[in-house]
Amino acid sequence: MKTTAKRISFVLAATLAAGSAFAASHAMEQQEAREALMKEMGKNLGTLGKMAKGEIDFDGAAASAAATALHEAAEKALADDMWSEDSDSMSVDGSRAMPEIWDNYADFQEKGATLIAAIESAQAATGEGLQAVQASMGDLGGACGGCHKVYRAPEE
Numbered sequence: 001m002k003t004t005a006k007r008i009s010f011v012l013a014a015t016l017a018a019g020s021a022f023a024a025s026h027a028m029e030q031q032e033a034r035e036a037l038m039k040e041m042g043k044n045l046g047t048l049g050k051m052a053k054g055e056i057d058f059d060g061a062a063a064s065a066a067a068t069a070l071h072e073a074a075e076k077a078l079a080d081d082m083w084s085e086d087s088d089s090m091s092v093d094g095s096r097a098m099p100e101i102w103d104n105y106a107d108f109q110e111k112g113a114t115l116i117a118a119i120e121s122a123q124a125a126t127g128e129g130l131q132a133v134q135a136s137m138g139d140l141g142g143a144c145g146g147c148h149k150v151y152r153a154p155e156e
């Protein structure tokens with residue numbers, strides 16, 4: 001009986017300790033995950049951009065794969081659970097997420113939705129050929145820049 005009680009209190013203590021460590025590092029982990037996803041988005045946008053500019057040969061399958069990977073990364077990067085208020089640039093070292101995001105959260109989400117819509121158009125365009133992809137690039141790049149201009153702090 002005594003041993004069981006001891007054991008339970010040990011498990012509880014261990015769980016609580018793990019819980020508070022998680023809370024302290026959660027914002028940092030979230031920021032790092034965001035950064036990795038945004039980089040993945042940049043890489044795939046880069047592939048589409050190079051094809052659009054003729055720097056690499058247009059290949060419908062490769063373009064479609066890049067657009068799909070961009071879509072997946074963007075869905076994850078822009079999900080609510082990636083943006084807790086304590087992960088802003090004032091709270092986490094290396095974070096470029098401006099506090100204004102949380103003052104205007106509905107607008108931030110709208111800019112995210114604009115990006116998803118632009119990616120979906122680009123995805124459709126990859127099935128239509130190079131010219132369609134070229135035509136979709138303006139909205140796509142504009143959707144990234146439209147959010148960064150307002151909500152991403154300059155690099156230090």
Ligand code: HEC
Pocket residue numbers: 031034035036038039041042043045078094095096097098108109111112115140143144145147148151152153
């Ligand atoms: C709704 C807003 C929003 C949209 C849309 C958006 N981003 Fe970002 N992006 C951010 C914010 C905010 C940060 C800073 C995040 C941080 O430091 O925690 C960021 C950071 C980045 C970074 C820097 C990552 C690093 O190394 O620190 C890259 C690269 C990036 N975004 C690429 C893109 C690309 C490419 C697109 C479009 C395909 C895009 N983003 C669309 C808000 C957005």
